Amino acid sequence: MARKLLLEHINVPGINTFDVYRQKGGYRAVEKALKTLTSEEVVEEVKKSGLRGRGGAGFPTGMKWSFLAKPEGVPRYLVCNADESEPGTFKDRYLMTHIPHALIEGMIVSSYALGANTSYIYVRGEMMPQIRILEKAIAEARNAGYLGQNIMGTGYNLELYVQPGGGAYICGEETALLESLEGKRGNPRIKPPFPAIAGLYGRPTVVNNVESIAAVVPIINDGGEEYAKIGIGRSTGTKLISASGNLVKPGVYEIELGLPVEEFIYSDEYCGGIANGKRLKATVAGGSSVPVLPANLTLKLANGDQRLMSYESLSEGGFATGTMMGSGGFIAFDEDQCMVRNTWNFARFYSHESCGQCSPCREGTGWMEKVLHRLEYGHGKMSDIDLLINVAKNIEGNTICPLGDAAAWPVASAIRHFRDEFEWHVKEPVKSLDTNYGLANYAEPIAKAEVTTEN
């Protein structure tokens, strides 16, 4: 079995309670950090660990922390981003449901490192059960003396609150999240200034994903250098992968970064292969925003080497033949799935979730949704395919926040890799309504010459 850092005790009965979590070594990181380390030393350990943001961007957490402005007499904030909404991603829900104290403990250590005395966990509103679970965990930690005034006699004070969202994907973008936490619509802010300088209430703020904050606990317990030994290259540590779609065993898995994608999909320790004896057609490796890949490019790089579950290997080949680690939302499509229909579904998602602030995204996501709808429902024209690429290109890079890019990439990549299937929908409008294009050649070995040309 691979090494587990976050989910090591996930099957211990009662691990969701303070007492059992404590018995299993919980809150050691709080004791160690607050009693034996300075806040700078905690930041240093996180830097050494090589931990990269687990929410999607993959930015080094320690570096993000070191950017935090620390003017005298001005409060600073740590805000945990638990607005998990990226289609295909459900790891944070899992962690908060089953082992909530891992997040609370991480919040205490991280708040101490940043010098924050009030911290918030912004949870998407639909996760009301998880909000109740976290509130209970906070009350337990407070009763045990790990929250509140003068924690364990160290002189450090911390208040921790849970904030529900209202149902908006955009609030996963950190400045939209801060707007929402201030009681406003979730419209992303123009950056700079970055939250590290002017974040919540205009004060220096760090926003981190649930999994990033939970990972701080083993980093402090074992040391940053130990954590950095796990994984491969600059992809250090373990990562929670949310596996969904047509798999034998969908669910949340903790992997050591560097695991071969093929092993993740087919081994019994992880997803156990494709459900119902079907063959793999395509995957979205890191949540709906990252480029979709056909089966052949999922399992192997363009040069024929094995593809690994790491930040570098997943993005190997750029957007021509690669994808991204993103949030670790791994969606598998079997041979019966229609790539046009799925692309339309995702386009509808982004159109629904655009905050409406920037014209390219507000209008463009709606246009893409309409064009894809007509292609899927047999009214498409051949020129629609290039029209989609044109619209996607005009959104990408032209918006305040990355939602525009996130909406453009799935469409552009689907056409890049599955153009035959899009064209078939135009040529066979009636047939495509009740039959599928099937696996076609999407699992065949890659001919090198084909892969570097398009888009």
Place this chain on the structure above:
Amino acid sequence: MLKVEEQQPVEFSSVLLVKFDEIAGRYPEGKQKSALLPILHEVQAEQGWLSASAMDRVAAFLDIEPIEVYEVASFYSMYFLKPSGKYVLEVCRTGPCCLVGAEKIMAHIETKLGVKENTVTPDGLFSWRGVECLAACGYGPVLQIGPDYTFYENLNEQKVDELIENLRNK
């Protein structure tokens, strides 16, 4: 678009008003507007939806303009700006759930309840709608029911039938 329904005086329970104070205490002095989203959830849990009168009272409590409440309530998908069924079945309609049959589940619910999306059944008990990704993709198809947002996972037609029967007899 926010359409203001007829104005009727609204009463908040004393329990709700205590919650308002507790929530407002989570933020620094002068930043009480932060309480808006959690307070709207509490109001909707008690009232079933957010009427203009209810939103006006929230504005008065937080000492902000009513428009600041309306613009927030109309932005976020969880807030109901008109009365809905007692039980709103919200089915995830995004990609991963559709790979494992969410569209069939929605069609079945429509047949079973006999009403279109966003329409309340004549007895006032049910309405349903497709919603975007609920972050439970590995357990799809899924639906949730407020105000507690209880989750129902790995749905099939039989499970949906049982759920609706149970709610009907509750």
